[in-house]
Amino acid sequence: MDFDLSPELADLRGRVLHFIRDSVVPLEDDPRNHGHVVEESLRDELIELTRAAGFLSPHAPREYGGMGLDHRSNAVVFEAACWSPLGPIALNIQAPDEGNVNLLNKIASPGQKAKWLPQIAGGKIRTAFSMTETATGGAGSDPSLLQTSAHAVDGGYVINGRKYMITGAVGATLNIVMARTFDRSGQHLGATMFLTEIDNPAFRIDRMLPTLDTNSPGGHSEVTFDGMFVPEEDVLGAVGEGFRQAQVRLGPARLTHCMRWLGQAVRCHSIAVTHARQRQSFGKLLLEHQGVGFMLADNEIELQQCRLAIWHAAWLLDRGDRARNETSMTKVLCSELLGRVVDRSLQILGAIGITRDTVVERIYRDIRPFRIYDGPSEIHRHALAQRMLANGPFDPYRPLGR
Known part of the structure; x- marks a missing residue:
């Protein structure tokens, strides 16, 4: 392993840190950065500042609008960007969006990538990842306790269940959901991930949780899936391999x-x-x-x-x-x-x-x-x-x- 930074990476780190100190830190006291959430208008302003500076989505592939950095380079750039708590939002490297970009890039179909990755990497939309469930018997650290279900029907699946501590659901567009999957005979096929849209009448946000931390746009929520139909083309990856x-x-x-x-x-x-x-x-x-x-x-x-x-x-x-x-x-x-x-x-x-x-x-x-x-x-x-x-x-x- 070589611990030296390339001249290009060292220069990038310096430019990112300079940008954060000059353009992002002054917004830490903005009234839109308050209480439980960072308001969407502040997020949008930060994204546009970063886009103009040329640092948006360093982790995302170039073909989808990112910088295409590897993990080692991300380590250097992320550290510099996070000199401010607003830095992850500004560079579009905040969880869960950053992890969802990696997931989609690795296992999504070409059509799914084309639909979602440019929007996420471009900072146009936010996403959520719905895995954790309520403490009354649902999946937390033990994923085998997963209760949210997806039953096969004509043309897709119907999802029912509740999820807890879902980061960024308020204001998100895409929600990746993990659910126990069953075929039409009722046989359990294993867990599967689904691409779902927040703007769906069968999805509701029950409440925003009053958490200790305040660093996530959209906060953390408890949500319900009440008979949400998901077409087969929105299965992410393989059925039963979630x-x-x-x-x-x-x-x-x-x-x-x-x-x-x-x-x-x-x-x-x-x-x-x-x-x-x-x-x-x-x-x-x-x-x-x-x-x-x-x-x-x-x-x-x-x-x-x-x-x-x-x-x-x-x-x-x-x-x-x-x-x-x-x-x-x-x-x-x-x-x-x-x-x-x-x-x-x-x-x-x-x-x-x-x-x-x-x-x-x-x-x-x-x-x-x-x-x-x-x-x-x-x-x-x-x-x-x-x-x-x-x-x-x-x-x-x-x-x-x-």
Whole structure:
């Protein structure tokens, strides 16, 4: 592995960071960036600013309007873009849209790609991914508990069920739905993904959830499918292969979450360092106090740990490796260490840290759910432990599950 950035990538990182600081950060205090959501008009303005700058959708293929970067390059650009919590929205790399672009590009039919990818990559529409269900028996970390059903009928399927914690459903156009699939005789065929449109009378948004985080356009919702007909041409991938095929989205999506949060943690650390270099306490600068200096040193150590883990997993993905272990390890590492970096940064800021005079307070709230989204830390640890059991005689130099 070569840790040097190419001159082109280093230049791109610098230009993206300059754009974020000059054009996006000033909009963090915009009244349309409030409470539970980023309003659509602010999202549209950010998208157009980024389009004019030439940085829109770095992850999406060029033929659909993106920049066509590989995973390693995305790691560098995403970190720079996420200096601001609005950066992922501006560059159109926010979840779930970013992961849905990857999923569609990998398994959608040519017609499905032509219909949806230019719209998503162009920032024209938003999307949702409906997998998680309510806590009363539905699928969460255990996908085998999936209750939403899709029964075969003439020309397609009828979907019934409820989904919970669906990011971005309010205001989205496309909703990718995972459902247990049955043929006309009632035989269970396995889980299948479907491309559905939000603007359908058989779909309703029951409520927007009052969540801790506020960084997603459209927030998080509880939704219902009440006899929604989906034509056969809107089956995504193969019938009964939904869980397996969704993995092409989930592994890289865990990693891009890490990339985004790394950028925001770096911002918090930078604010804390600047404060500690200016604030006087007991006759000297805060940074000259060993306790504060050690906290900031730990931030530097853990930021670099996360960056290197992200780059390694991205390198594996670029080689064609599934990297399921490495993306799980990196997700656990980053969700926990970056949360600590933000927490220390807030602590160093003192009273300022718990106000909205800096962006640290918001990032502190927003980053906590990262330990739950895309698989809680405990689930990833459990999966790694299970692979140790199933992998024959233990060899510490053989990657798990290979």
